[in-house]
Amino acid sequence: MSEWAEHLIWYTDGRFAQHKYFQFIVHNIISRKRALEQSTYIMKQQIGDEHMSIDDLKQRIQNGDSSIAQKILYFGASLRGTSQYWSRRAQELRALIQYQINAGKGLPSFFSTASCAEFYFAPLRRLLTQYNLQTTGEIVDLNDKKILVSILQNNSHIVSHYFNLRTQEYFETVMKTAFKVDTFWYRYEFAKSRGMIHFHGLCWRSDREPHNLLHEALKNGLDEDVCASKLSEWAQQNFAMIAMHPAGSDASGNPNKDLWPPPEGNAPAPPESKNPLFKLFMDVSQSEYSILEDHLLLTNKINLHRCSSYCLVSKKGMKHKVCRMEFGSENMQGKAIRDSPAIVKDKNGSLRL
Ligand SMILES: [Zn+2]
Known part of the structure; x- marks a missing residue:
């Protein structure tokens, strides 16, 4: 049945995917079917309680004994979304962590999390434009915010699918090469309010850092300040993590605050066409100026927090x-x-x- 539902979601004219509650009803049917096929009722009884047969149970429920309901557990670890299902997933994760420790690879180095920037992914826009053309025959202008919002809402299956592919690629390329991650675990969640897909994950670095570094520092009895600067040095060397603005300073050593955003500086907000979130890695040219400009835009737009x-x-x-x-x-x-x-x-x- 889930294969059938998946087939319909990708049906050529998009009518199932765009239907407001088709997927909820089908999901409900699938869950109920699974529940009936794969789960068991278990009744909590304590030693000394009188033994109860199914007939006794039915009789007591029919007579309006509601205390029975409290004693019945509905068990099905294979039913997605139940607390039993999630406790089984947690066991698997704990087993992975234990395995890594036993294999001498230590604890996870990073907690990694990412949300879906669906308004900014340029390839997703292209995909949605093409998909919309094929399913409805209409060419849409996704630069129009209103149209973009409605297309995103109507095609959440494309957005989630794209995010899934992008995440897999992210772990394979960025996490493995830039962050030296060789083992990872992540899971998707859908935000309570908007329902948008995002992930949380744990990653192990092949060199077991920064745990080794901190372990070494503690073993040598270094005080906290020294530990902090060692960790900071490591973060700077590996990820260029510093608290310095790339705008640098002028000849007399004063920071170039005219390239900082307000309130500390007075750089005007860049035009939307320069928004670094739209830029693809391959569009950042290798020239020194282009890299610095990208760095400035990223720092001003992403690294520096502005309350909203x-x-x-x-x-x-x-x-x-x-x-x-x-x-x-x-x-x-x-x-x-x-x-x-x-x-x-x-x-x-x-x-x-
Ligand atoms: Zn804030």
Whole structure:
């Protein structure tokens, strides 16, 4: 049945994929069918309880005994979405971690997460334009935000499928080469509000860093500041992770703040055509100027946080909204400014460089 549903989702004129609730009904039928075929009812009974047959059970339910419902467990670890299903997946992940430890490869080096930037993927736009032409015969202008939103909403199967392929490619190329990852695990989730696909994953680096480095530092009794600068050095060497703006400084050593975005600098917002999120890697030319321009745009647009409706949340007892990434504003002091690396706890108690 799922094969049949998949076939219909990709049906030539797109009418099943675009139907507002076809997929929910089919999903419901598939889940119910699976539930009936693959699950079992288990009744919790304690030692000393009188033994109950199915007939007794039916009788008591018919007589309106609702306490029975509390004692019945519906078990089916192969039913997607149930807590039993997810507990089985968690067991598998724990087994993978244990296997890696036993094989001498240590703990995961990275927690990796990515969301789907469906408004910015240039190849996805091209794909959607072509798909729409083939299924409806119409040529659409996806530069029009309204049209883009409706095409994305009507073709969520294309978006998820594209994101899946892109993620596989990302792990094969970027994670393996740039991040030296040789083992990884990830899972997809769909956001509660928008339903958009994203992933969370764990990655093991082939050289077991930065664990080796930190282990070595602790063994040698280095204090926290030294550990922090060693980790910072490692991050700088491997990922060019620094807190310096690529705009550099002028002849007298003052930072070129006219290339920084407000509020610290006064660079005007770049036109949408220069948005680095649209740019493909192959479109960044090898010239020094082009690379620097791309670096500046990426830093100003992506690396430097600017509060928006995405991060500003209301907090109990506070008059103004505050940034959930802990950035400061005139109403609330943010993170302390540092001039040397440090390992500090974030608001969830996790240690961060
Ligand atoms: Zn913010």
